[in-house]
Amino acid sequence: MFLRSCLLHHTLQTGSLRSLKCLQYSTSFKSKQTPEENGKIYDLSSYELPYSLKEKDCIIRTINDASAADLARLNVTKGIIKKLMKSKSQVGSFQDVSQLFYIDGLGIKAIENICTSVLENKETANSSGDVLEDLKDVVYKKRLVKPKLSLVIRNTLETMVSLHVTAGALAWTKFDRSGKVLGFHCEELLSSDSQFDAIKIYEMVKEAAEKIPPADLYVWEELNSYGHLKKASLGTVIISLQLAQIKGIITTVLDYRQDSMGDRLVYLRNTLVPKLFGLQIGQDRAPGLQLTDKLMEGKQEIDWLPPLPLDQDIQESYFNIEISYRRYVASSLLTGLAFHQVILQHNNQALKILCK
DSSP states (O other), rough: OHHHHHHHHHHHOOOOOOHHHHHOOSSSSOOSSSOOOEEEOOOOOOOOOSSSSHHHHHHHHHHHHOOHHHHHHHHHHOHHHHHHHHHHHHHHOOOOOOGGGSTTTHHHHHHHHHHHHHHHHHHHHOOHHHHHHHIIIIIIITEEEEEEEOOHHHHHHHHEEEEEEEEEEEEEEETTTTTHHHHHHHEEETTTTTTTOOOHHHHHHHHHHHHSSSOSSSEEEOOOOOOTTTOHHHHHHHHHHHHHHHHHHHHHHTTTTTOOOOOOEEEEEHHHHHHTOOOOOOOTOOOHHHHHHHHTTHHHHHHHOOOEEEHHHHHHHTTTOOOOHHHHHHHHHHHHHHIIIIIIIIOOHHHHHHHO
């Protein structure tokens, strides 16, 4: 009691918010304001952990939700796990990473090690070893997805937008992290009176691309194979070149939304979606409209894909889309579902299909 009174008196005298936090989050009130580790003195009033806001949010949410077994899978040592669990049982959930400083017995280096372990090992802890190995072998070694998604983006991702682009239309579907559909849209691009007007093409595509909603990640299929153009007609060649131009404009618009966290535009190999959903591979591939219509009705049509979590207004909006545009939305929907199940959920059944 005497020590607690002294700390409270110091808080009232100095007005130090960090001293007040020390009273709230320390388990035995032995924390120092200037701890010394390896001969270096750290000033808690000015020290900042070297992580971004999203990384810090990911770290604190993971620690709050983790059991002792979860922390062990994150390679956190037994001694530190004991301290974390004791503090959580006494003060409840942490609101900020800085509150870890006031857990008795945890120094700066220990806290940095905890944070690094969470960011580097969260993916492994949330998936079985065989699934993770499948992911590495099938997805990345066969370059089904590129570039490789960073752990920071994967662990902090809250929303994503999947895209489907043709010379005639741009469609997108927005998802949250759980795979719930949040919205979709289809925008007409080139028409007979604009397909040869370079300036008009640029303006139309730029305007359509700017309507793509903000998200933590953008996903689309890589359709850059031009082998079929060797014996194609001049009209087909022109459309393919225009499509390349359109994708370049969209990429430029989305690139402006990226930050220092790394690449946020991910490409799926053009065989991944048809292989997962049983669609024909190649130039005559079906858009999957019949399948997506059933999925949007809440039905489970595929063994490895659970029924979609859907709000009624989203269902109604989908079926109100004119069928000529809905087929484009259907393609963007399947692209997003493939990415969500394979990359974010590590769906082992889906990965086994890709192994075949």
